[in-house]
Amino acid sequence: MRAAVITFPGSNCDRDMAVAIEQVSGTAPIRVWHGDAELPDGLDFIALPGGFSYGDYLRSGAMAANSPIMRSVVAAAERGVPVLGVCNGFQVLTEAGLLPGALMRNAGQTFICRTVPLTVENGESLFTRGYGSGATIRIPVAHHDGNFFADAETLDRLEGEGRVAFRYGEAVNGSQRDIAGVLNEAGNVLGMMPHPERAIEDAQGGSDGRAMFESIFANLAVA
Secondary structure, three states, rough: OOOOEOOOEEEOOOOHHHHHHHHHHHHOOOOEOOOOOOOOOOOEEEEEEOHHHHHOOOOOOOEEEEHHHHHHHHHHHHOOOOEEEEHHHHHHHHHOOOOOOOEEEOOOOOEEEEEEEEEOOOOOOOOOOOOOOOOOEEEEEEEOOOOOOHHHHHHHHHHHOOOOEEEOOOOOOHHHEEEEEOOOOOOOOOEOOOOOOOOOOHHEEOOHHHHHHHHHHHHHHHH
């Protein structure tokens, strides 16, 4: 299994993501710099980590979405390679056009950092089969611009097509319809605000994030 973690200027969760991938899969991911023109050959999985790419200057994720490596990430996603974007990675995915909507400033205008309950809305995706639909899990959040926004037509389509992967179990940041994670139409791209890589083992305060990575790698092994 060949995985890659993309690092942008200002990423601060890239090592956390790499450690989580190695702990669950047993194989260290390849670390890829945003300025690289091409991804390594034969990748099975790509992760865009959290942080503050380019200091969130201009708009969160907007500058990172135009980094050279993102052309290859978009092409890989369009070929069916699974891509996970967490927190700032979610913002980058929306700015790059791989996911709909946008991430806006939290409703309370404050940075939120705590563990929150999530409901698994779609337990059939390659990212969530380890949970099952309707499961309640607890995953940490750490964001200032995590308020998911889209027009009503887009929200209705996401819900109608089963593309809402996770929903907050409590009001967190003003996110429309409490959406915490969104899938692309093909189901191989997931953006989520909470940090599953921070919930891999009980020493971190909980291990509910581990099943996501186990689900991804199990499905890759079968494929």
